[in-house]
Amino acid sequence: MSSPSTYCASSRCSESDEERDIPDLSNSLTSPEDSDCAVGVEEYAALHQPGYDWVDPRVKLPLSRLTRSAELAAWRKRADIIADIVDERIMAAAGGSGKDIYLELRRKRMEEEKKKSGGSAGRMAAEGSSQRGDLLPLPVEKKRGKRHDRPSKPGTPRPPSPKKTRNAEEGGQDALSALFDSQLKINEGIEVSLSLEEAEIVSAIRPETVLYALNEFQARAVVMGRHLETVLSKLPNSTRLSGEIQTLQRDLAEANQRRQEVSLQLGSVKNERSQLLGERNTLKARCKELEMKAEESQTALERLEERLAALQAKHTAALERIYELEGYVMAQHEEGFYKAVRQTAHLFNFDAGDDRISIEKDVYDGVLMSIDDIASVKAAASDPGKVSSPSSI
Structure with a gap:
C-alpha cells in the first residue's frame, strides 16, 4: 500500500x-x-x-x-x-x-x-x-x-x-x-x-x-x-483502573460474604418464623375451642341464673310462709299457755292474774326464773369458772 x-x-x-x-x-x-x-x-x-x-x-x-x-x-x-x-x-x-x-x-x-x-x-x-x-x-x-x-x-x-x-x-x-x-x-x-x-x-x-x-x-x-x-x-491510566478494579473486587468479595451471612440469618429467621406460625396455628385452634366452651359456659350460666331467679322467688315465698307460720305458732302457744293457767287456777283455786305468772318465765332447779336466765345458769353450771347468781323470785 x-x-x-x-x-x-x-x-x-x-x-x-x-x-x-x-x-x-x-x-x-x-x-x-x-x-x-x-x-x-x-x-x-x-x-x-x-x-x-x-x-x-x-x-x-x-x-x-x-x-x-x-x-x-x-x-x-x-x-x-x-x-x-x-x-x-x-x-x-x-x-x-x-x-x-x-x-x-x-x-x-x-x-x-x-x-x-x-x-x-x-x-x-x-x-x-x-x-x-x-x-x-x-x-x-x-x-x-x-x-x-x-x-x-x-x-x-x-x-x-x-x-x-x-x-x-x-x-x-x-x-x-x-x-x-x-x-x-x-x-x-x-x-x-x-x-x-x-x-x-x-x-x-x-x-x-x-x-x-x-x-x-x-x-x-x-x-x-x-x-x-x-x-x-485521553483514556485514564490503566494502573489506576487496575487498582480501582482490585478495590471493587475486594468490596464485591466482602459484599458476597455479607450476603452469605445474611442468607444464613435469613434461613434461621425463616425456620423460627415457621415454628412460630405452627405455634400460632395451635394456639388459634385452642382459642377456638375455648371460645366454643366459653359460649357453652355462657349458655349454662344463663340457664343457672334463670334457675337461681326461680329458686329465689320460691325462697322468698317460703320465707313469707314461714313468717306467717311463726306468727300463727306463737299466737297458738300464748293462747295455750293462758288456757293452761286458767285451768290450773280453776282447779287449784288461785289467782290467775298474779304478775308472777308469765309466759317468759320457767322453773329451773326449784326456782322460778326468766328463760334467758335459765340459759345463763346452764352455761355457768357447765363452766365452774363463771359464777352467776340467778335472780330468784
Whole structure:
C-alpha cells in the first residue's frame, strides 16, 4: 500500500492538471442536490478532526458506492472527472504492476466462471486469449473543461503556462513511479477471493479508479488510526483502573460474604418464623375451642341464673310462709299457755292474774326464773369458772 506522504505528493502535483482540465469540483462532486455526495461530505466531516487537516478533500467520496453494480454505474457517471486526472503517461510510468493486479483479478473471475459453468479448459483459454486485448487499460480521452470552452471574461485568471503544466505532469509521473517502484511489490503475498458478482464489479472498474480507491482507503485508515490514538490517549491510566478494579473486587468479595451471612440469618429467621406460625396455628385452634366452651359456659350460666331467679322467688315465698307460720305458732302457744293457767287456777283455786305468772318465765332447779336466765345458769353450771347468781323470785 502507498504511504500517506506519497498520496499527498501525487495530489499536490496533480493540482495544475485539475485547474486546466477538471470542471468545477464543488459543483460536480459536492453539490447539495447530489445526495450521495452529501453523504460523502458528512463522512468526511466526521473524520475531519483537529490535527488531520492534511487529508486531501477528495477523500470525501464514499467507498460505499462500490458495493453494488447499479450504484457503481451511477458513481462512474459522476466520477468521469477522475479520468481527466490520470493521464496515459502516468499509467505508463506505473509499469506492469497495475496491469498484473488487473490481470490477476480477471483470471480469478474466469476461474470462477469456469467452476460455475463447468466448461472445458480449452474454450476458457481461447476466451481468455481473445479477451486479453480488453484487459489492458483503455486510453483515456482528454476532455476539455467547461472553462476552456467559454470565452474569458475580464478579471478572470489566465490558464497555466505549458511549462508549468509539463512540470506538474512530470511530478505526477515521478510520484506514481515511486508508488510502483521495482522494490515495492504490492501484489506479493496477497490472496484475493471474490465472488462472481464482485469479480464483475471489479473487472468493470478502470485501474486508475482502483488506485484512487486504494489511496482513499489508505488515507482514511491513517486518519482513523490517528483519531483512535487521540481517543486512547485521553483514556485514564490503566494502573489506576487496575487498582480501582482490585478495590471493587475486594468490596464485591466482602459484599458476597455479607450476603452469605445474611442468607444464613435469613434461613434461621425463616425456620423460627415457621415454628412460630405452627405455634400460632395451635394456639388459634385452642382459642377456638375455648371460645366454643366459653359460649357453652355462657349458655349454662344463663340457664343457672334463670334457675337461681326461680329458686329465689320460691325462697322468698317460703320465707313469707314461714313468717306467717311463726306468727300463727306463737299466737297458738300464748293462747295455750293462758288456757293452761286458767285451768290450773280453776282447779287449784288461785289467782290467775298474779304478775308472777308469765309466759317468759320457767322453773329451773326449784326456782322460778326468766328463760334467758335459765340459759345463763346452764352455761355457768357447765363452766365452774363463771359464777352467776340467778335472780330468784
